[in-house]
Amino acid sequence: MTFVLDPRLAADTHKLGDLALSEVLLMDNALLPWFILVPHVSETELFQLDETQRQQLFDETTALSAFVSNAFPVDKLNVAAIGNVVAQLHVHVVGRRRNDFAWPDVVWGRPEREAYLATTVAGIQARLATEFGSRFKIPGGEEV
Amino acid sequence: MTFVLDPRLAADTHKLGDLALSEVLLMDNALLPWFILVPHVSETELFQLDETQRQQLFDETTALSAFVSNAFPVDKLNVAAIGNVVAQLHVHVVGRRRNDFAWPDVVWGRPEREAYLATTVAGIQARLATEFGSRFKIPGGEEV
Numbered sequence: 001m002t003f004v005l006d007p008r009l010a011a012d013t014h015k016l017g018d019l020a021l022s023e024v025l026l027m028d029n030a031l032l033p034w035f036i037l038v039p040h041v042s043e044t045e046l047f048q049l050d051e052t053q054r055q056q057l058f059d060e061t062t063a064l065s066a067f068v069s070n071a072f073p074v075d076k077l078n079v080a081a082i083g084n085v086v087a088q089l090h091v092h093v094v095g096r097r098r099n100d101f102a103w104p105d106v107v108w109g110r111p112e113r114e115a116y117l118a119t120t121v122a123g124i125q126a127r128l129a130t131e132f133g134s135r136f137k138i139p140g141g142e143e144v
Numbered sequence: 145m146t147f148v149l150d151p152r153l154a155a156d157t158h159k160l161g162d163l164a165l166s167e168v169l170l171m172d173n174a175l176l177p178w179f180i181l182v183p184h185v186s187e188t189e190l191f192q193l194d195e196t197q198r199q200q201l202f203d204e205t206t207a208l209s210a211f212v213s214n215a216f217p218v219d220k221l222n223v224a225a226i227g228n229v230v231a232q233l234h235v236h237v238v239g240r241r242r243n244d245f246a247w248p249d250v251v252w253g254r255p256e257r258e259a260y261l262a263t264t265v266a267g268i269q270a271r272l273a274t275e276f277g278s279r280f281k282i283p284g285g286e287e288v
Binding site: 044047054063066078079083084087104106108 | 188189190191198202205206207209210213220221222223224225226227228229231240247248249250252253
């Protein structure tokens, strides 16, 4: 299949790189560590994936969750596949703190945003590359 | 371990039964089909589970998601582990419709509620029992 990232996801995020099944995106909101996995599939629900792809997506979600928990000062992770606005299947992994702007509410639908500095995005990308090693492919020559 | 369901989850839901790892709860809100899986574990994050338990929880989430999609008229599923208010690990599987009270927003934190009739809850429990067969244990003699 030819995979095309949903334009709204593309506009709202920085692409950090690719795992075996999923693109790893960073929501352009420096207020908290908010990552999104977008598997290269056409289904819109997790349960519709074939077992191999579902397992791979769960594995990537688990690995990304461990990364967010270890790399950032977070009190709780919020892991969710919602897709009411953007139907393309995607999984949010959001690191939450008890003093963040929305706590204890969820972050979806909230307007608070602060754009990242490019150097900060590059730093997060480098940490992901260190953590995931050869499993993580950085887009060759692309600007983050 | 001795598992005790969080009192807030207990107060907000009907217990429908048990799968191998998780209790199956129904949020007491007849406005939309909102199920919650509560695995009998002490960890609070999905990634902290050992691989066997995590796989089991993912399998139960997948099976429950397919059930909700098939048994109710839904346009989208929202599947999420949040836990900002109730830290005990639990996974929401919410069937959404484009004309429900919150669409396209998420349901968490919204006040809209309509209590279920007991007969409706019993009917949902019976459908789960049919779908899951011997994997689904209904609490013996308890009122739903």
